[in-house]
Amino acid sequence: HPNVANPDKTKTIEDYQKIYNVIAKKIQDEDEHDGYIGYIPILVRIAWHSSGTYDKESGTGGSHGGTMRHAKELNDPSNAGLHTAKAFLDPIQTQFPWISHGDLYTLAGVAAIQEAQGPKIPWRNGRVNKDEDEGPENGRLPDANGDATYVRSYYGRLNFLNDRDIVALMGCHCLGRTHLANSGFDGPWGAASNVFSNEFFVNLLTENWKWEKNAAGNYQWNSPKGYMMLPADHSLIEDGTFKKIVEEYAANQDVFFKDFSNVFARLLENGITFPKDQKPFIFKTLDEQE
Ligand code: DDH
Structure with a gap:
């Protein structure tokens, strides 16, 4: 090995x-x-x-x-x-x-x-x-433009992940932001970009997301509060199995923390x-x- x-x-x-x-x-x-x-x-x-x-x-x-x-x-x-x-x-x-x-x-x-x-x-x-x-x-x-099928198959290559693992990992997008110059996407996922929390899941479920073109010409989901979601982030509420896990993490931060740590x-x-x-x-x- x-x-x-x-x-x-x-x-x-x-x-x-x-x-x-x-x-x-x-x-x-x-x-x-x-x-x-x-x-x-x-x-x-x-x-x-x-x-x-x-x-x-x-x-x-x-x-x-x-x-x-x-x-x-x-x-x-x-x-x-x-x-x-x-x-x-x-x-x-x-x-x-x-x-x-x-x-x-x-x-x-x-x-x-x-x-x-x-x-x-x-x-x-x-x-x-x-x-x-x-x-x-x-x-x-991973490609930020992927849908749920892409996200699931992408993580297949890493060889150790099930749906819960995938959703938990993506919760890391509570931290930081996208930068036009880096990725062609723009804006933060939430309000507290340097605090680790279940905010990503709460925002996915509660914000009013609109599919809009950004200044680089790429489509992303934007909310009235100025938050964003990548297509791959939003795919987690387009797929029924992923969405159930998103709901669980949004309702219970302790479960998210435990799964994320693991x-x-x-x-x-x-x-x-x-x-x-x-x-x-x-x-x-x-x-x-x-
Ligand atoms: Fe991510 N991520 N990520 N991400 N990611 C970006 C930023 C950050 C995808 C795309 C992007 C994970 C999974 C995915 C963090 C952590 C993690 C940006 C924006 C894009 C695009 C970069 C920029 O413009 O500066 C995609 C697609 C996926 C996917 O899974 C399909 C995972 C698993 C993690 C993790 O850490 C567990 C963090 C943190 C940032 C914020 C960086 C910053 O500068 O702020």
Whole structure:
């Protein structure tokens, strides 16, 4: 198996908590980024885009090799905007040169979700640095124009997801916004773009969505409050099975948090074999350490 984790046995949870804390503190210090949304969403996105390239047929891609740091992967049009996340993390990599790039990108996503008041995400170390030519080819991340059939089949490639997993993962669009310059879509999904919550599901069900052309000429769903949904987001209420799960998460944030924590942890480890006895770390938030 090409993706076997090799955790450094000399490092403890305290060593990684130190890195978590540096990331969390920098998120607080640089809160003006992206119109005062800050770095939380883009750090979650670099963790997800590092992991979402995994292909079960070839065993290639995924977070293991930290190949997002190389130009070939970073310049995938789907990764437009992620250079800001890399630039945020590069000095932290320099400060802690012993952490692998894949471990740092995934740990940053965990820290961002927890600092956004989201659920605890169990996380394991041991990813190794791979060269540029060992990275995935471009074009493996999902198309925002997809319908429910597309979304379901897209996640089939990742090999570990059922309908609940898919809907839970998409709830991450409570964070951040779309940017015309990055994706050709425009606007935030909700009101609290740096707080992790079930707002995405509530908005999907309660806003009055209109199918409109944006300034880049792409169609998206817009609401009177200035929120947006991608076609792929909106597909979750067009499909009966997806919609039932959306309703459940909108009604019960605890269930969403529990499911999200489970599936996000698996997403970050997808395609990697960890030693059988390797227990995940659960980090404290900055607040919990005061
Ligand atoms: Fe996403 N996402 N995403 N997404 N995503 C965008 C932004 C963010 C899709 C398309 C887009 C997930 C799934 C999907 C985040 C997390 C996650 C943007 C806008 C597009 C387009 C980029 C820009 O213009 O800057 C599609 C399609 C899917 C799909 O599943 C079909 C998942 C699974 C996650 C996750 O983290 C679990 C986050 C966070 C952002 C906000 C980034 C930002 O800069 O703000």
